[in-house]
Amino acid sequence: MLALGILSALVATFVVGFVLHRPPTMSAVANPSGQGAKIHLEVAGSASSAIIFPRPDDPHPTWVSYLPTTILKVPANSVVTMQLDQEDSARGLNNPFWSQAQGIIGGTFHMTYYDNNGRPQQGDFSALDAAANAAHTFAIPDLGVFVPLEALNPAAPAGSMNVITFSFRTGTPGVYHWQCFVPCGSGTVNGNGGPMQTLGYMVGLLVVQ
């Protein structure tokens, strides 16, 4: 009986810990600078060493990651503003088509970044200057939203981030898949495994309600 009890406890722990494991859900907050809701995420080269929302106990501490989570709850029929603090280096897009922003209000994203001399700059952009400079993308295919995220310039001071902001409109309630389109899963087949297929890293859900 004791052995059976222990076995049952181990199985239950496994099921809860691995099979049912899901990243937490983060709800959008009221946008402090205007209408609608806002989501603030960090994009890091490894989950454990992120600057703002590090996950030191992450089961995959070296995986590229959107942090703190990739399950995002936003209101229906409203404007959602995203702020993405991007600190990863260049990985490059396989398809240069994705270096063009699509589906965002006004057609442009605002970005603070660092030039080749390590000086801070900012501007509004509709695309990256080169597909090779993409670190990741934020894409919600069913909403037509595609935003390339510029890599941090190697000349930037240590601990810097590009801050990328843009807005899009949600429609009817539903659960929409979102993901990165840069094959950034280092060490997996064509870079498309691992974090590219796992909720909480380069794949997420947009819960519109």
Ligand SMILES: [Cu+2]
């Ligand atoms: Cu990515």
